[in-house]
Amino acid sequence: MHAEGGTLGAAAVSPAAAAHHEHRDDIGSKTGMWLFLFTELLLFGGLFIIYAVYRHKYGTEFHEAAHELNKAMGVTNTFVLLTSSLTMVLAVGALQRARVAESLRWLGATFGLACCFLVIKFLEWSAKHHHGIWPGGEHLHAMPPGEGMFFNLYFMMTGLHGIHVLVGMGVMGSIAARIRSGHVSPSRYAALEFTGLYWHLVDLVWIFLLPLFYLTN
Amino acid sequence: MHDSHTTGGHAQPAAHGDGHAGDHAAHAPVATGTFVMVWVALLALTMVTVAASVWFPGKVGIGVAMVVTPIKAALILMWFMHLKYETAVFRVMFLSAIMILALVMGLTFFDYSFR
Numbered sequence: 001m002h003a004e005g006g007t008l009g010a011a012a013v014s015p016a017a018a019a020h021h022e023h024r025d026d027i028g029s030k031t032g033m034w035l036f037l038f039t040e041l042l043l044f045g046g047l048f049i050i051y052a053v054y055r056h057k058y059g060t061e062f063h064e065a066a067h068e069l070n071k072a073m074g075v076t077n078t079f080v081l082l083t084s085s086l087t088m089v090l091a092v093g094a095l096q097r098a099r100v101a102e103s104l105r106w107l108g109a110t111f112g113l114a115c116c117f118l119v120i121k122f123l124e125w126s127a128k129h130h131h132g133i134w135p136g137g138e139h140l141h142a143m144p145p146g147e148g149m150f151f152n153l154y155f156m157m158t159g160l161h162g163i164h165v166l167v168g169m170g171v172m173g174s175i176a177a178r179i180r181s182g183h184v185s186p187s188r189y190a191a192l193e194f195t196g197l198y199w200h201l202v203d204l205v206w207i208f209l210l211p212l213f214y215l216t217n
Numbered sequence: 218m219h220d221s222h223t224t225g226g227h228a229q230p231a232a233h234g235d236g237h238a239g240d241h242a243a244h245a246p247v248a249t250g251t252f253v254m255v256w257v258a259l260l261a262l263t264m265v266t267v268a269a270s271v272w273f274p275g276k277v278g279i280g281v282a283m284v285v286t287p288i289k290a291a292l293i294l295m296w297f298m299h300l301k302y303e304t305a306v307f308r309v310m311f312l313s314a315i316m317i318l319a320l321v322m323g324l325t326f327f328d329y330s331f332r
Contacts, residue, residue, distance in 0.1 A: 082256060
């Protein structure tokens with residue numbers, strides 16, 4: 001089963017697929033995936049609404065607080081995540097073209113970039129924690145209400161986003177195993193494609209977090 | 218873009234077997250160069266928003282971000298998330314989800330503006 005992975009082309013896989021003549025509904029499952037993505041969109045959307053209301057209320061405090069964030073780290077992480085979205089579509093494209101080993105390499109690159117994102121995020125949060133800016137931290141507690149709200153929203157939204165990055169990495173790992181075992185293959189690549197959709201949504205949310213938190217001054 | 222059309226058809230006999238089921242599987246994969254161009258555009262647009270926020274802090278910088286960020290989102294949705302290549306149903310579904318979000322946001326601000 002493992003041997004099927006690397007070099008064999010599409011033609012070698014197809015007879016098996018034809019013999020099974022499995023009943024599957026790719027359009028239906030893709031619809032389901034998008035419906036799930038909409039729930040994610042509304043989950044983050046709720047937080048964006050809270051952000052908008054408090055920014056409306058505490059405009060100047062939000063601008064003051066945003067100076068504390070490290071713009072360079074936020075922008076670097078944007079580049080990292082955008083690049084990981086590219087490597088993800090290349091992984092899907094390679095599998096569609098029956099280049100299994102290449103697909104696994106692109107997926108590995110995406111996983112590595114996700115790690116890189118979290119490491120930068122960790123350094124950023126550590127620096128804030130060091131200055132007592134942390135939910136429950138003494139510095140954050142002593143801030144004026146608007147600035148405190150900015151940092152609470154910052155930790156809440158980037159934290160929830162970070163959890164999504166972790167989940168995405170877990171899914172990538174399991175998909176890589178299923179590609180190796182042949183369960184996800186050039187004739188049956190929907191699972192990898194949907195992992196990609198999820199990953200791009202994570203990227204999409206970050207694209208909005210960048211101007212809201214890092215570019216607000 | 219059409220380079221793999223023949224191999225694509227060859228690889229998925231099941232797609233023709235059960236009618237609609239394999240329709241999307243029969244799509245020719247999008248050319249790698251297209252994705253690379255979208256990625257370059259996304260990086261460039263990010264630089265534009267960052268430059269605007271550094272050189273024109275305040276209203277102009279925020280205005281640029283408010284115009285450019287939805288363009289970046291559209292690039293990701295249409296190309297990376299394939300909405301451009303799907304049937305119109307997916308685009309309509311996505312727009313309805315965004316409309317619901319916009320409606321809730323609008324109603325919230327309608328409330329807050331008159332308090």
